[in-house]
Amino acid sequence: MTEYHKIVTLFKRDPKNMRFIMEGEWALSEFEYLKDNKWVFTEKVDGTNIRVMWSGEAVTFGGKTDNAQLYVPLFGKLASLFDTTPKRKIFRDKFGEDEVCLYGEGYGAKIQKGGGNYKKDDVDFVLFDVKIGDWWLQRKDVADIAVTLGVKIVPIVGEGTLLEAVEMIKGGLESQWGDFLAEGLVCRPSTELKTRSGNRIITKIKARDFDL
Numbered sequence: 001m002t003e004y005h006k007i008v009t010l011f012k013r014d015p016k017n018m019r020f021i022m023e024g025e026w027a028l029s030e031f032e033y034l035k036d037n038k039w040v041f042t043e044k045v046d047g048t049n050i051r052v053m054w055s056g057e058a059v060t061f062g063g064k065t066d067n068a069q070l071y072v073p074l075f076g077k078l079a080s081l082f083d084t085t086p087k088r089k090i091f092r093d094k095f096g097e098d099e100v101c102l103y104g105e106g107y108g109a110k111i112q113k114g115g116g117n118y119k120k121d122d123v124d125f126v127l128f129d130v131k132i133g134d135w136w137l138q139r140k141d142v143a144d145i146a147v148t149l150g151v152k153i154v155p156i157v158g159e160g161t162l163l164e165a166v167e168m169i170k171g172g173l174e175s176q177w178g179d180f181l182a183e184g185l186v187c188r189p190s191t192e193l194k195t196r197s198g199n200r201i202i203t204k205i206k207a208r209d210f211d212l
Helices: 029-034 072-082 085-095 139-149 162-170
Strands: 011-014 017-026 039-044 048-054 059-062 100-108 123-132 156-160 184-189 203-206
Touching: 017 029, 039 162, 048 072, 059 072, 059 085, 072 085, 072 100, 072 123, 085 139, 123 139, 156 162, 162 184, 162 203
Parallel strands: none
Antiparallel strands: 011 017, 039 156, 039 184, 048 059, 048 100, 100 123, 184 203
């Protein structure tokens, strides 16, 4: 099923040094146009992209790409969360023969450099998006699926304008997972929107882009 789309960083990067952003130089004209509107901010988790796919008959797992290899302990965790007889029944009862993809982040020990901050001796999964067919679900529906399946969902940590989101990160945003700084924010308009080319309007702001 569909690999998760790229999330565009809020500001352009300096072509002379891609490590740095050019604050105030919007990466997309849509960001500038919508900057004063209401956006919803969720914490960006520093982990590995995971797809949980329901074909209408079975549950399968994938990484960010079809060729990505899953970390063995994480694969075991995913199986315990989604590929059991009771969970397969939930998928069947809730989605029937529809093709569904749950997008989330695998995180924890030995996943990325700071994985141990989230879980010192274990791994886990947190849900952030769901697609059924060609439709992206709204946050409330994603949250309902998380509750039904008994899994975590990325926490909403604020709402406001894009520049308010930038200030949250610059101020040193504490992670919802513990006593360390959040990797960043993922920001979406309070109403799901798309660009003229049909791409979702969604952006990310990373703490490391501000040397935090």
